Each structure stands twice: as C-alpha cells, then as structure tokens.
Amino acid sequence: MLEFNQVTKVYDGTEKAVNNLTLDIEKGEFIVFIGPSGCGKTTTMKMVNRLIETTEGSISIEGENIKNKDLVELRRTIGYVIQQIGLFPHMTIQENISLVPKLLKWPQDKRRDRAKELLKLVEMEESYLDKFPEELSGGQQQRIGVLRALAADPPLILMDEPFGALDPITRETLQMEFKQLQKSLHKTIVFVTHDMDEALKLADRVVIMKEGCVVQEGTPSHIVRNPANDFVREFIGKDRLVQNDPSNQTVEEIMNPNPVTVQEDMNLREAIKIVKANRVDTAVVVNEEKELKGFIDVDTINRYHRDNLEVGKVLKEFPIEVKKGTPLAAVIRKILVSEVKYMPVIDENKSLIGIITGASLADVVYESIWGEEEHQNGENETIGVK
Amino acid sequence: MIEFLSNNGSELLVKTWEHFYISLLAILLGVIVAIPLGVALTRARKLAGFVIGIVGVVQTFPSLAILAFFIPILGVGQVPAVIALFFYSVLPILRNTYTGVNGVNKDLLEAGKGMGMSNWERIKDVEVPLATPVIMAGIRVSTVYLIGWATLASFIGAGGLGDYIFLGLNLYRPDYIIAGAIPVTIIALITDLLLGKLENKVVPKGLSNTQKAA
Numbered sequence: 001m002l003e004f005n006q007v008t009k010v011y012d013g014t015e016k017a018v019n020n021l022t023l024d025i026e027k028g029e030f031i032v033f034i035g036p037s038g039c040g041k042t043t044t045m046k047m048v049n050r051l052i053e054t055t056e057g058s059i060s061i062e063g064e065n066i067k068n069k070d071l072v073e074l075r076r077t078i079g080y081v082i083q084q085i086g087l088f089p090h091m092t093i094q095e096n097i098s099l100v101p102k103l104l105k106w107p108q109d110k111r112r113d114r115a116k117e118l119l120k121l122v123e124m125e126e127s128y129l130d131k132f133p134e135e136l137s138g139g140q141q142q143r144i145g146v147l148r149a150l151a152a153d154p155p156l157i158l159m160d161e162p163f164g165a166l167d168p169i170t171r172e173t174l175q176m177e178f179k180q181l182q183k184s185l186h187k188t189i190v191f192v193t194h195d196m197d198e199a200l201k202l203a204d205r206v207v208i209m210k211e212g213c214v215v216q217e218g219t220p221s222h223i224v225r226n227p228a229n230d231f232v233r234e235f236i237g238k239d240r241l242v243q244n245d246p247s248n249q250t251v252e253e254i255m256n257p258n259p260v261t262v263q264e265d266m267n268l269r270e271a272i273k274i275v276k277a278n279r280v281d282t283a284v285v286v287n288e289e290k291e292l293k294g295f296i297d298v299d300t301i302n303r304y305h306r307d308n309l310e311v312g313k314v315l316k317e318f319p320i321e322v323k324k325g326t327p328l329a330a331v332i333r334k335i336l337v338s339e340v341k342y343m344p345v346i347d348e349n350k351s352l353i354g355i356i357t358g359a360s361l362a363d364v365v366y367e368s369i370w371g372e373e374e375h376q377n378g379e380n381e382t383i384g385v386k
Numbered sequence: 387m388i389e390f391l392s393n394n395g396s397e398l399l400v401k402t403w404e405h406f407y408i409s410l411l412a413i414l415l416g417v418i419v420a421i422p423l424g425v426a427l428t429r430a431r432k433l434a435g436f437v438i439g440i441v442g443v444v445q446t447f448p449s450l451a452i453l454a455f456f457i458p459i460l461g462v463g464q465v466p467a468v469i470a471l472f473f474y475s476v477l478p479i480l481r482n483t484y485t486g487v488n489g490v491n492k493d494l495l496e497a498g499k500g501m502g503m504s505n506w507e508r509i510k511d512v513e514v515p516l517a518t519p520v521i522m523a524g525i526r527v528s529t530v531y532l533i534g535w536a537t538l539a540s541f542i543g544a545g546g547l548g549d550y551i552f553l554g555l556n557l558y559r560p561d562y563i564i565a566g567a568i569p570v571t572i573i574a575l576i577t578d579l580l581l582g583k584l585e586n587k588v589v590p591k592g593l594s595n596t597q598k599a600a
Contacts, residue, residue, distance in 0.1 A: 075499070075502030076502035080501055082493060084497075085493075086497030088494060088497075088512060090592045090593055091590075092592070100502065103501075132592030
C-alpha cells in the first residue's frame, strides 16, 4: 500500500538524514518506526505527506508516486497526528474534528454527524462537540487529535509520537484504546516513537532505525527474541526482561506466601510485638477468616503507639490489590508506575494468600539478567566446539 | 460655557462629526492596507524588517510637515487630511499584525499543513483568527492616536474640532480651545470603549484570557 523505494533525504548538502530506505507497508498494517533521536524516523514519516521532500528515490501510495499528486489533495487523504496535539484553540471540538471534511466541502450536517459518530468511538459524550479544546484534559485532547485524523476516513494515518506528551497512565489507556480502534477500522498506520514499550505493544511490525538506516525490522516478538546486533539489544533494553520473560509467570510464583500478619481486633501493642519479632516494617492486617483488611507500618505505629488502639481502627488500606492468577507483567507495570511498595495477593473470597514486595520483584529482574548471561555463555560454548 | 454652547451648539456637533469621520476613514484605510501587508510580510521575512523600518521612519515625520507636504499634490480639504493620517495609522496595525501572525504556535501550523490546509486556508482559518487579539490592540492604539492628530487636519482646511483650537489660539480665546479639546478627548475615549466591545466580539471564543492579553 505504501512503498519506500531507495529513499534518501539529505539536509544541507551533506548530512544524510535518511539513507537509501526501501520498505513495503501492507494495507491495514500497524508499522512503528523507532530509534534514538536524530535517527531519521520522523523525517521518514514526514516524507510521506511531503512536509519534507525526498532528495532521491520515490514513495508511492497504492502504486502512485506521491510526487505526481497535488500536495494539498495528497495531505487530505492522509491522517496526521502530532505529539503537540495541535488542536485549534479557537475552534470547537466539532470544528476541530471536522476540519478535513470541511476542507473537502462536506455539507454541514454530514460533518456534524461524522463528528458525533467519531466521539462515540472513544466513548466521549456528544456534549463535548461544542466545547473548546482548553476545556478538555490532555488525554481527551489527544483523543480528539486522533479523531480529527480519522474524520475523512483516510486509509493511511501518520502519527508522530502521538502519546509522548501524556502522563504514563493516560498514555497507556490511549494506547490500548487506539490499538482496539485500529483493529476495528483496518487503517494503515505509520507510527513514530522512541518508546520501545509502546512500539512492542502497538506494532504489527517494528522498524528500528539508526543514523538514517534500518537496523532491523520485524514483528515485536521476532525482534525481542532475535535482536540483530548489540544496538538493538541495548535499545530493547530491560523492557524485554519485563515484557518477555515474566509474561507466562503469574503473581503466585513470585509472591511471599507467608507475610507477617496481625489480627484486626488485636490492640496495637500486641501488633507491635509481632512486627518487632519479625523485624519487618509493615504487617498485613486480616480478620479471623484471613480476609484482607489493610496494613499497618512504622508510620502507623509511630503515630498511634501511645493510644494503644485496636489495629482495625488505625490500619491503612492497600492502594492496589491483585487477584491470584494475574500475569506478572501486568503487576510489574503497576508497581513501576504507581511506586507502591507492597501489593497483597488475594483469592476470590478476598482472603490473603501472599504479598508481592520490591524484593520479590528484584529477584525476577536479576534472575532474568543472570539467566540471559548464562544463555549467552551456552551459545559461545557451542561455537567453541565447532 | 453654556453661552458658548447655545451660540455654537449645532456647529460643534457638525465639527465633532467631521473630526470623527476623518479619523475613522483614515483608520479604515489603515486596516485595509496594513493587515494584508502584515500577513504578507510573515511570508517574506527578509523583506519584513526593511518594510517595517521604512514605515517606522514615516511615523517619525512631524505630522504638520506631512500635512503641508500633501498640499501641493492633493490640494487642501479632507482628502489630503485622510491620506496623511492614514500614513500614521499603518505602523501600529502593521507591526501588530506581523507580530501576532508570527506568534501563532508553530505546532498548529504544522498540524494545519499536514492535514492539507492550503496557504490561504491557513491564513484565513488559523493565523488571522488566532492573531486577532494582537491585531485589535494595534488598531486601538492607532485609533486613539489618530483622533488626537486629526485636530491638525484643520490646518489644511479639512475641518473638524481642530478648527476651534486654532481659532482659539489666534483669537486668544481659551473657551474655543477648550470647546475643541474636550470633545476630542471624549471621542477618543468612546471610540476606544467601542473598539474594546468589538474586540470581545471578533476575538474567537476559546482563546483563554492569557492569550487575549497578549
């Protein structure tokens, strides 16, 4: 659908931003260009809608060279989403979404209907249509940014680090939403990012670039399993450990099954004895049926030890609990993102069956690093035998 | 004062009207010329400094000299007065249009370009609407100055409230001077007030207060 044929871009006569790039992109494919800054990924993308012109080689869409098309018309048939969102502050959400349809001279009602239809895709209410961008949160604004690119139903959409400026949690939500959307709409997506996590999560095919050249391309799992060289290996980095190895492990495998517990109806003095005897800084609070209630920590003890209250009165609740059987990868992300120290594991009756700590997490990470090294040594030995 | 008004009341109204309409005409001409020119200059940066410099120099010419300069070319009366005043109205509007349009967030322009807006569509739908707060500020400054300077138009026979002021000067009659000066101030204040209202109307909704202030 989209073909790069020996494309080269030279800036200022000497510096090759993109060097002899040849690539075929299938219809409906989600392709992610990734690499360190200055690797030519953004230049490559912007050559598609001719915000940057190629120096040599050709790019064609559906077999037609883009140089033969009218510039403005070409761009109206390609969706474009940028990192800075770029909604027009003086236009309502509806006007923003239906900008390209307006340029294409769609009638007013058709434009409004289309805007409504699109808002439904991201589960936003129709009342947003008449608001202005500044009344929306960053995440909502970028949702509108994406809808704006979809408005005239272009077969191809270019996205330049669209989620890069959002906070981690919003980013994750939008990534998930967008992947769903792409699956149902069968658009061809060219996506640029420097976030490996994002690339592996979204892409059908990842293209890793360095200094204007493609270093490696392939499906995320192929790249993660067979990195072409040290650059790729380093670039994938620890994400791979987190994303790949623990993927089939569940939380039970790494949790501590015997955390220090205190009873809800104990008084604080008894609880302190238990905490002290076990030399821990936090104890999980349960009731007689082992049902999880919360926790007490040094801070709680410090604050209330004079009052000698019942534990149930001073406990704090865990911000996050996980059910048994949850894949480890999901939990690691939560711990990394939310910076909680402990995460209790519960069964379907809310009974405590264990706890995940920073230490158990560290074990997983070290094990997979150590495991990898061992694996490499193994390879060397085989080569030695040959 | 009351005696002056009863003797000259209707004439005062006529002169006020003349004054108002000479200034307004000059401003309108200024708007018509300076806004497109300002936008055009943002497309020709190299020329911009030069053109704005020239207009700035024109601004420093003594206004009496400019008025006098037009007498041999255009004669006396309202036409040369309007044209001379027009020269003064250009600079603030031109400079603010140029600055305002240049100050539009480049990301928005890139988004517009990437979505397939033509150059004209970007000017009309993005750059000028977003620059209106700054352009309007230029128009307001220009207008207030011009209403003051229009008193000099009387010097070349264009009428207006300047007539009273010059008459008062010649006859040593302070009441005439006051009768000319006070309405000028009032017109300036009222016009600025009305322009403020107009500004609220033409500045697009959705631009936050901070942007309006810019």
